[in-house]
Amino acid sequence: MTYCVGLLLKAGMVLLSDTRTNAGLDNIATYRKMFTFEEAGERVITIMTAGSLSVSQTTLSRLRDAIRATDSDGETSIMKAPTMLKVAEIVGNMLASVRMDVEEKLHSMRQSASASMIVAGQRRGGNPRMFLIYPEGNFIEATDDTPFLQIGEHKYGKPILDRVVNMETSLEDAQKAVLLSMDSTLRSNLSVGMPLDLQVIARDACEVTMSRRIEAGDADFRAMSEAWSVALRDGFQQISL
Amino acid sequence: MTYCVGLLLKAGMVLLSDTRTNAGLDNIATYRKMFTFEEAGERVITIMTAGSLSVSQTTLSRLRDAIRATDSDGETSIMKAPTMLKVAEIVGNMLASVRMDVEEKLHSMRQSASASMIVAGQRRGGNPRMFLIYPEGNFIEATDDTPFLQIGEHKYGKPILDRVVNMETSLEDAQKAVLLSMDSTLRSNLSVGMPLDLQVIARDACEVTMSRRIEAGDADFRAMSEAWSVALRDGFQQISL
Numbered sequence: 001m002t003y004c005v006g007l008l009l010k011a012g013m014v015l016l017s018d019t020r021t022n023a024g025l026d027n028i029a030t031y032r033k034m035f036t037f038e039e040a041g042e043r044v045i046t047i048m049t050a051g052s053l054s055v056s057q058t059t060l061s062r063l064r065d066a067i068r069a070t071d072s073d074g075e076t077s078i079m080k081a082p083t084m085l086k087v088a089e090i091v092g093n094m095l096a097s098v099r100m101d102v103e104e105k106l107h108s109m110r111q112s113a114s115a116s117m118i119v120a121g122q123r124r125g126g127n128p129r130m131f132l133i134y135p136e137g138n139f140i141e142a143t144d145d146t147p148f149l150q151i152g153e154h155k156y157g158k159p160i161l162d163r164v165v166n167m168e169t170s171l172e173d174a175q176k177a178v179l180l181s182m183d184s185t186l187r188s189n190l191s192v193g194m195p196l197d198l199q200v201i202a203r204d205a206c207e208v209t210m211s212r213r214i215e216a217g218d219a220d221f222r223a224m225s226e227a228w229s230v231a232l233r234d235g236f237q238q239i240s241l
Numbered sequence: 242m243t244y245c246v247g248l249l250l251k252a253g254m255v256l257l258s259d260t261r262t263n264a265g266l267d268n269i270a271t272y273r274k275m276f277t278f279e280e281a282g283e284r285v286i287t288i289m290t291a292g293s294l295s296v297s298q299t300t301l302s303r304l305r306d307a308i309r310a311t312d313s314d315g316e317t318s319i320m321k322a323p324t325m326l327k328v329a330e331i332v333g334n335m336l337a338s339v340r341m342d343v344e345e346k347l348h349s350m351r352q353s354a355s356a357s358m359i360v361a362g363q364r365r366g367g368n369p370r371m372f373l374i375y376p377e378g379n380f381i382e383a384t385d386d387t388p389f390l391q392i393g394e395h396k397y398g399k400p401i402l403d404r405v406v407n408m409e410t411s412l413e414d415a416q417k418a419v420l421l422s423m424d425s426t427l428r429s430n431l432s433v434g435m436p437l438d439l440q441v442i443a444r445d446a447c448e449v450t451m452s453r454r455i456e457a458g459d460a461d462f463r464a465m466s467e468a469w470s471v472a473l474r475d476g477f478q479q480i481s482l
Binding site for chain 2: 156164172179180227232233236237
């Protein structure tokens, strides 16, 4: 399983992913689920993945191949696509085609494999945009009404986002919000695990503003988690039935 | 969908269920999901249900028939069963047999139906016990380590329980906790809906200590929900990244 969350705010975008991959309960590994394509000042695109590792790795590899291809253009390379919408289309089409390839192989075993992705980015002259790409390749976009997108194990971490996040949330508060959302998920689902990848892309920077890997023993993360537990318990005691 | 939660504490048991039933998104109705069997001072058993209404209603009807049957005994009637463990067995067996009957009917339509239940109760001379009955009829029991059981849409409401509930929690705090857990679920899943049924069974009372239906416009519930939102936001602001 996986938990990835992205916030699209007036001030920019905040992205967080875990790194746990498992095939069954007895085969657990750490894989990065956040991938960035960047031409600083011109274009930044970050993709987060959930689902079958074989599908998401192959999709990312083919996207990289398409960028490097000598005949790449705005129809095939996410680094040349004229808009973020076109980027989402390219990723969606690639994801759908890889999924079909893999499912063909798996068909005889009566298994299936799929993946979903969050694609966030901005090109110079455009707005920051964020998309959730479904396994079938179609997608939805984050809006003012719903400024966050989640993939993977999304339910445990949603209540906190519902209550504290809106378009006006600062980038600093947004980082707290996604980390607390992840913390709730980590506590409840063993298949979501540390370390975490946290990234901030400030509006109009068109490059990664801050990127940080948070390891399992991270003192700051633990302190924040404990402070949140205390705040919840205090708040709980204060309200009356 | 449904959300039901039960807490087994040193001070007694607290139970909460929603009442929304839906067949698809366009056929929504209100049905009670909490059912109590009581011989005050001797025995109290409350059953909460999630899943197919046809399965849970038939199971409850047959349990009632078995209680009323002239030849009822401790093997068939939950009101005569010698222990709460036996009560759980009777309910589990009945649930499994009804599920099989219904699935036989549905087989030709390639549909299936199942239900799960929480069974909580105490008989005079015994301890309060609480069981989660799976659709197959087997069950697990709440323990000191995990003093709550949930059925239905359980994920949204779990983080708050994880953080504030343990065996020592008072019955009053426990009511707050289950209501806030429900509140988080109501916000995120349209198929869980008001009114709510809240019940308290104090330890060794062997009867329902408090039972209350909370209607959609309930001012107290709304005030508590809003106070919790404020407490969360305040707590969120106070902690540092």
